[in-house]
Amino acid sequence: MNITRENIDDLNAVVKVDIAKEDYEGKVDKILKDYRKNANIPGFRKGHVPMGMVKKQYGKAVLVDEVNKLLQDSLNKYLTEEKLDVLGNPIPKEQENFDWDKENYSFEFELGLAPEFEVNLDLKEPVTKYNIVADEKMVNKQIENIQKQYGKLKSKDVVEEGDVVAGTFKNEEEGIDHETSVELENIKGKKNLNKFVGAKVGDTIKLNTKGLFEDDHALINHLDIEHDRAHDLDIEVEFTISEINERELADLDQELFDKLFGKDKVKSVTELKEKIKEDAAKQFQQQSDQQLMNDVTEALIEATKFELPKEFLQKWIQTVGEKPMTEEEAKEEYENSEKGLRYQLIEGKIINDNNLNVNFDDLKAFATDKIRQQMAQFGQTDPSQKELDDIAARILSNQDEAKRLSEQLMNEKLLNFYKENMKFNEKEVTYEEFVKEIYK
Structure with missing residues (x-):
């Protein structure tokens, strides 16, 4: 041969x-x-x-x-x-x-x-690294939500602002007939709110679905309709009131603090606010990290220039699916996947050049940490090492689970590598400001 x-x-x-x-x-x-x-x-x-x-x-x-x-x-x-x-x-x-x-x-x-190229982490325009903080407005809103969640509902005869109104939405032509409870604070616009205020049990209110709630997605649950249908739905519905309740907020006392966090973990409203900020910071860090990873990925693709064997890849794409593709279909598929392929090559280069490999010990430790976190969420705060090792062994024996965890761990290693080796424009924002910037 x-x-x-x-x-x-x-x-x-x-x-x-x-x-x-x-x-x-x-x-x-x-x-x-x-x-x-x-x-x-x-x-x-x-x-x-x-x-x-x-x-x-x-x-x-x-x-x-x-x-x-x-x-x-x-x-x-x-x-x-x-x-x-x-x-x-x-x-x-x-x-x-x-x-x-x-x-x-x-x-x-x-x-x-595969092309030969170098990856330069010193970008001309540094990526923005967001530090999301919980501002006073958000903390107070969270406290109010806690008070509502653990508060009581008191029945009343006439609707006022801030009440919770139970009833049935109907529209015979559209097949809508659904019982629900409406938090009036989620109603959008003074005109809609005024239709509720002053109403009594048994009254029927005519409403238009377009712009009825602060978030159109609320229509999904309140009308019992599909997600796609809820967007820009513009029909008239009738709402017949069956019950009116005033929400009495729970007192911010030691009984509530113990119920939320355990015996004597929080002892004052000041400590409650600090705890909310601390918990929010952990949640915000995940969102900030995900956005950083997305932005670094886009920036590296843009900054790292190299050619690909385009015609070969289009020809190969024609042959790999369950059904052969036409040249036009393969060309479209290549254009849709080219950016992802470029980042795979860039990521592979970074991993190989910097020995960012995942070994079994790393993976086992990572899996064990994830298991410990999940158990803590269900109140198991002190599992034995043997218990953790046994669960980790069962999970890692599943190839799909092992692959998923391995990808998560590699993603974490890459993110830490970028944080240590790249320059960023650091920006402190509230969560509301973060959402506006990202989804502008």
Whole structure:
């Protein structure tokens, strides 16, 4: 067997594999002899079928199968030994009038080669790193939500602002007939709110769904409709009141603090505010980190320039799906996935150049930490190490779970690497300001 490579350019190559009769003959003969021993052909005793008949019936199929196996094994071995960094998979070149009756064969494969490039983390325009803080407005809102959650509902006769009104939304033509409770503070606009204020049990109010709630998604639950339907829904509905309640806020006392955080963990409103800020900071850190990762990814793609074997990749995309694609479909798919491929290459380069690998000990420690956090959420704050190790072993024995955790850990390693090795424009914002900036 002989394998040679012709480099078309820096990103494309053709590999030629020459297979001679002596490369496959021994394996083919052995398989045919085994067939002969076990063949059941009418008119012949088992094991006494003439070899010529066996070859005639099975020879071509066995030959093709063994040559293809030999071809794939030798090609994979060649790519590994030559340390060729290929994109996609080798594409066999079509050969007209290929003749399996010959004894020697030649096959050619197109290769798409990964480009060589360097990643510069010193960006001309540094990425913004957000530090999200809980401002007084947010803390007070959270305290109010806690008081509402642990407060009581007191029945009343006439609706006033801030009440909770139970009733049924109806629209016969649209098939809407749903019982629900409406927090009047979530009603949008004074005009809509005024329709409720002063109403009594049994009254029916006519409302328009467009702009009825602060968030259109509230229509999903209040009208019992699908997500897509809720967006820009503009119909008239009737709301018949069945119950009116005034929400009495819970007192900010030690009983409430103990119920929220455990015995004597929080002893004053000041400590409650600090606890809310502390918990919010942890939650905000996750969102800030995710946004930082997104922004660094975009910035590195933009700053790291290199060519790709575009035509090869489009051709490869045509062949890899369950159904073959047309050239136009493959071109569109390539354009949609090109940015992701570029970052995969950039990320791989960073990982390899900086030895950011995930080993089993890292993965086990990461999984154990995740398990400990989850158990703490359910009140199990002091699990034994054996218990943690047993759960981690079960999780990591599942390939899909192990892969998912490994990807999370690598993502964390990359994020920490970026934080340590890149310069950022640090910006302190409230959560409201953060949302406005990100989704502007």
